[in-house]
Each structure stands twice: as structure tokens, then as C-alpha cells.
Amino acid sequence: MNLFNLSLKLKKFPLGKAKQYLNNIKAINESDYASFIEKKKIDILLYHLKHNNFYKKLAKNVDVTDWNAVPVLTKLDLQQPLENRLSDGFSCKNIYLNKTSGSSGTPLIFAKDKFCHALTWANFIDKYGWFNVDLNSSKQARFYGIPLNKTGYYKERFKDFLGNRFRFSVFDMSDAVLEKNLAKFSNTKFNYINGYTSAIVQFAKFLQKKKIVLKTVCPTLNVCIVTAEMLFEDDKHLLETQLGIPVVNEYGCAELGLIAFNNKQNEWIVNTEDVFVEILDENNNPLPHGKEGKIVVTSLYNKAHPFIRYELGDYGALAEESKPQKPILKYLLGRTNDFAILPSGKKAAGLTFYYVTKTVIEDNANVKEFIIEQLKKDTFKIIYRSVEPLTEAKIKLIEDAIEKYLEKGLNIIFEQKEHLKRTQAGKLKQFTSKLK
Numbered sequence: 076m077n078l079f080n081l082s083l084k085l086k087k088f089p090l091g092k093a094k095q096y097l098n099n100i101k102a103i104n105e106s107d108y109a110s111f112i113e114k115k116k117i118d119i120l121l122y123h124l125k126h127n128n129f130y131k132k133l134a135k136n137v138d139v140t141d142w143n144a145v146p147v148l149t150k151l152d153l154q155q156p157l158e159n160r161l162s163d164g165f166s167c168k169n170i171y172l173n174k175t176s177g178s179s180g181t182p183l184i185f186a187k188d189k190f191c192h193a194l195t196w197a198n199f200i201d202k203y204g205w206f207n208v209d210l211n212s213s214k215q216a217r218f219y220g221i222p223l224n225k226t227g228y229y230k231e232r233f234k235d236f237l238g239n240r241f242r243f244s245v246f247d248m249s250d251a252v253l254e255k256n257l258a259k260f261s262n263t264k265f266n267y268i269n270g271y272t273s274a275i276v277q278f279a280k281f282l283q284k285k286k287i288v289l290k291t292v293c294p295t296l297n298v299c300i301v302t303a304e305m306l307f308e309d310d311k312h313l314l315e316t317q318l319g320i321p322v323v324n325e326y327g328c329a330e331l332g333l334i335a336f337n338n339k340q341n342e343w344i345v346n347t348e349d350v351f352v353e354i355l356d357e358n359n360n361p362l363p364h365g366k367e368g369k370i371v372v373t374s375l376y377n378k379a380h381p382f383i384r385y386e387l388g389d390y391g392a393l394a395e396e397s398k399p400q401k402p403i404l405k406y407l408l409g410r411t412n413d414f415a416i417l418p419s420g421k422k423a424a425g426l427t428f429y430y431v432t433k434t435v436i437e438d439n440a441n442v443k444e445f446i447i448e449q450l451k452k453d454t455f456k457i458i459y460r461s462v463e464p465l466t467e468a469k470i471k472l473i474e475d476a477i478e479k480y481l482e483k484g485l486n487i488i489f490e491q492k493e494h495l496k497r498t499q500a501g502k503l504k505q506f507t508s509k510l511k
Contacts, residue, residue, distance in 0.1 A: 077211040082237045083196060086189075088171070094194035097201060100348045108347075109399040115375040116142060116351055123381040127162040129155075130381040147359045147371055148385045150183055157184050157383030165379040175329045185330050187209075188379035193347050195332035202336045202346075206323060209266050214295075215240035216260065218270025218278070239422050245274040245501040248443070253281040260293040267297055268318065272304040273503040277444060279310075279317040290319025303502055305407065307433070326407060330382060331372050332380040335404040345393070345402035349376050352402065353384070354393055355413070367392040367408060380383020410448045416510060419482055427450070431480040432457060435472045436465075446495055449508040456488040464491050 083090045083456040098189065103111055123130040133152060146147060160171070171192040173509045175183045187195070200210055207213075217240045221231050235242050241263065243256050256278060268275060282289055290296050299318050302325040314322045324343060326335040332347045345352050351373040354362045362368045374382040390408035390487070397403050415423045429447050436442050436459070445459035459465070463472075474487055497503050 078237045078239065079210045083193065088193040088196070089188050090193045090197060093190060093197040094200070096194065096218050097197045097348055103202075103400075105398070105400050112347065112351060112375075115497055119373065119375050119381075120145060120383060121378070122378055123162065123383065124473065126378070126434070127160075127166070129160045130383070134383075138371055143359075143361060145285065145384050147355070148381065148383055150386075150388070153183055153185070157186060160380055161186060162379055162381075170379045173329055183330070185382075186380040187374075187377050191349070191377040191379070198333050198346060202333060203300075204385065205336075205338060206267070206300075208298065208300075210238065210482065213239065213266035214264055216263075216265040216268045216270075216296075217242045218245055218268065218274040220245055220271075220497070220499070222499075240269075243270075243274075245271055246497060248274065248277045250281060255277055255379060257282070257285075257287070257289075257292065260289060260296075263293070264295040265293055267294055268299040268320075270301065270303075271502055272301040272310065273444060273505075274501070275299065275301055275314060276310050279314050280443065282317040283313065287307060288317060288319040296320050300322055302327065309433075323429055326404065328387060329389075330385070331374050334370075334372060344395075344402040345404050347400060347402060350374055352393075354391065362392075364393045364397050365395040365405065367406075370407075415449050415455075415481075415506070415508060416452055417482055418484065421482060423481060428455070428477070428481060429505045431476050432473055435476045436469070443466075444495060444503065447506045449506075449510060450488075451486075452510065453484060454486040454488065456490060458490045458492055458495060460492060460495055465489055 080090060082285050100111075117139060120134075120137075124134060124137070124139070132170055133148070134146050137146070146159040155173075158166075165186065165188065169189070171184040172184070172186055173186065203210060215238065217235065219242060221242060221244070222228050241259065243259075244252065269333050296318070298321050299314060300323045301314070306322075306324045311322050311324075318511070321339075323337040324335075325333070325337075326343070327333045331350055334350065334352065335343050335345045338344050353371045354366065354368040355371050356362055356366075356368050359369075359371075367390060370387050370391050371384050372382070372387060392405040392408075393413060394403035394405040417423060427448070432445070432447065436445060436457075441463055442459050442465070445457055448456045448458065450456055455477075469488075470489060475486060476497075477487060495503060
């Protein structure tokens with residue numbers, strides 16, 4: 076039964092029209108693709124300059140012939156009532172309404188017109204199809220958070236029913252709970268796993284300890300799709316080994332949908348069908364392929380609400396071999412507010428700090444997971460969950476690694492806890508700076 080498609084149609088999202096439109100985009104010749112994207116960029120810019128009062132004020136006197144002169148839109152610009160940001164002819168009665176998780180600060184309420192939202196889902200359906208996942212019929216093992224209030228809880232459970240998925244809690248990753256998860260896999264014909272990277276990694280470590288490959292327990296599994304958090308190469312290797320299936324890295328956000336998705340050749344393909352992705356420097360100038368900078372995205376079809384040159388708050392780079400029809404995300408560094416400012420003035424991606432520590436701290440089964448907080452320019456706290464406290468020898472190795480890869484003179488505080496704090500959505504924020 077096509078419950079997923081039916082749920083979209085009942086809400087009057089034109090999925091059939093969106094699928095046909097997506098097929099038409101995919102049929103465009105490579106030689107014509109750059110000009111096609113340029114036209115769509117100008118089309119959506121002109122639309123909002125004509126029909127959206129909020130955007131008219133933001134981009135007044137903009138030169139529409141110079142894309143680099145178009146202002147970069149930030150979350151701060153959007154901190155005003157939604158009704159002020161909607162285009163002519165749109166209201167809460169004829170839009171898709173949602174809000175972000177708030178992982179970068181205050182949650183943002185936003186809107187999409189119904190065709191734009193249908194096109195977002197058409198794109199997900201297409202990309203998941205690369206790995207023989209059918210959102211109507213494939214059974215999903217879902218490692219996500221869930222609202223703890225009654226209304227939100229049952230709403231998500233109903234959506235799980237429509238989406239043919241079973242949700243595993245990410246708020247309790249104890250061995251007792253993971254044992255129950257394993258039992259569920261043994262008696263359910265799951266086709267794929269989808270969810271937060273850190274939670275699935277913890278399940279894989281549990282499987283490693285028990286010397287179990289999940290595919291042998293649940294032979295119907297075909298692929299694991301991780302999202303919402305960073306995927307490190309060693310974690311990917313662990314997942315592929317203990318799950319016994321390919322691991323796909325998905326990058327997206329609530330406001331825009333899919334941004335990048337691994338193909339079967341392990342290339343991180345940037346979505347060009349309904350968004351346009353740019354890498355900009357601190358002064359909002361475009362950077363050449365291979366150079367890291369701010370990730371800025373334009374929604375090419377959202378007429379209800381402008382997301383034009385929208386700064387996500389993430390840093391990354393496009394691969395040198397990227398082309399208009401096939402840009403490739405070289406790497407993702409993390410959020411712009413997740414950078415460590417060191418006493419020397421050096422600015423280091425927080426995930427670099429996390430990764431350096433990770434290479435030392437997780438070489439045995441003792442430490443389950445950990446997070447890092449920057450308290451002062453020279454002071455960092457490593458909060459970890461483990462069977463036993465870290466030994467003095469292990470602490471010395473971590474301090475030496477931090478000194479080698481970052482700089483000397485940093486104060487490192489270690490704190491063991493039974494549970495690590497997750498966001499309300501259930502994500503594990505790996506690095507947090509407490510500096511103002």
C-alpha cells in the first residue's frame with residue numbers, strides 16, 4: 076500500500092507533477108545545464124523582488140544581472156513573524172509550514188509552497204532509489220529523536236506509521252536498550268537504517284563488542300543512511316563492518332531539503348535539481364572549487380518564502396572536479412559557530428579538535444561517546460561516557476595529541492558522566508564553544 080504517496084496527496088502536495096518535473100530536469104543535456112541553472116536563479120530572484128515585500132526591502136536596488144551582488148540571507152534576517160516573510164497570495168492555509176530543530180540557536184519557522192515541498196520529496200525518492208529504497212514499501216529502522224510532549228510524540232508515531240518505519244530511541248543508548256534494539260532487528264524485516272550518525276555508531280560499537288554483524292541477524296537489510304551529524308571515515312568503516320551493508324552520507328536541512336547525497340561510487344553528489352549551492356568567503360565572495368568556505372544555498376522553486384543565497388551556518392568545500400550538472404561536496408567542516416578560537420589567535424574547526432581527540436580516546440571499548448566544550452580560549456572540557464574512568468596514561472596521550480595538532484599551553488579538563496546531554500531533537504552536539 077502506497078501510504079507515503081497517499082499522505083502527500085491528501086495534503087495536496089502535487090507529487091506526480093513534481094516527479095515529472097524532476098525527470099525533465101534530469102533529461103537536460105550537460106552542455107545546457109549551466110544556462111538552465113542561471114535562468115532558474117534569476118527567475119526565483121525576480122519572483123521575490125516582485126511578490127515578496129520582505130525581500131524587496133532586503134534586496135532593494137539589487138543589480139539582477141550580478142548574482143554576486145545579491146545579498147546573503149542569514150537566520151538573523153529571518154527573525155521576524157512568518158506572515159511578514161510570506162509572498163503575495165500565500166498564507167498558513169496554502170503552504171507547507173515547519174520549523175528548524177534550533178541546533179544553531181533559536182528554531183526558525185519557515186514555509187514552502189506545496190509544489191516546492193513535493194519537489195523536495197520527489198528528490199529524496201529519486202536519491203533513495205539509487206540504493207533500492209522505496210519510501211512506500213521499504214521498512215525503515217529509524218534512529219531519531221522524538222518530541223516528549225504527548226501531542227508531538229503521537230504525531231511522530233503516526234508519521235512513522237505512514238512512512239513504514241520503526242523508531243528507536245536515541246535518548247538512551249545503554250547496553251540494555253541496545254540489546255532490545257538487536258532483538259527487534261532479529262524479528263523484523265527491515266530494509267534500511269536511517270538516522271543520526273552518533274546513535275547508529277553507538278549501536279555498531281555494541282555489535283562489535285558482541286561480535287555480531289547485523290546483516291546476519293536481519294538479512295533483509297540493504298543500506299544505512301546517516302544524517303544530521305558528521306560522519307568520520309573510521310566511523311564509516313565501523314558501520315560498514317558491523318552492519319554488513321553500505322553506508323550512505325546524507326546532508327540536508329529542514330528549510331531546503333536535500334543538499335548532498337552519496338552515490339554508489341562514494342561521491343558526495345550535490346543536489347542541483349531544486350537548489351543551488353555556493354561556497355563563499357567571509358566577505359561573501361565566491362571561492363574556487365577546492366577552497367573551504369561558508370555554504371550558501373538558494374531554493375530555486377520556493378515561491379512562498381525566499382531562501383535566496385541563504386547562509387546555512389555550515390563550512391565546506393566543493394571538489395575540484397565539480398561541474399554544473401555534477402558538483403561534488405569534497406568535505407563538510409561543521410557549523411560556523413563550532414570553531415575553536417585558540418590563545419594564539421588561531422581559528423580551528425571544532426570538529427578538528429574533536430577528531431584529534433577521537434583518534435586517541437576510542438582505541439578500545441571503554442569510552443562509549445564523548446563531547447568537547449570550549450570554556451575559555453585556553454580551556455576545554457572533554458565530557459565522556461565510559462565503563463571506567465580514563466587512566467592517567469590515556470589522559471596524557473590525549474593531551475599530547477591536542478598539543479601536536481593544535482597548539483601548546485591548552486588546559487584540558489576531563490569529566491566522566493553516565494549520560495551525555497543531547498539536543499531536544501536527540502542530536503549529539505560533538506563540539507560546543509561557550510565563548511561569547
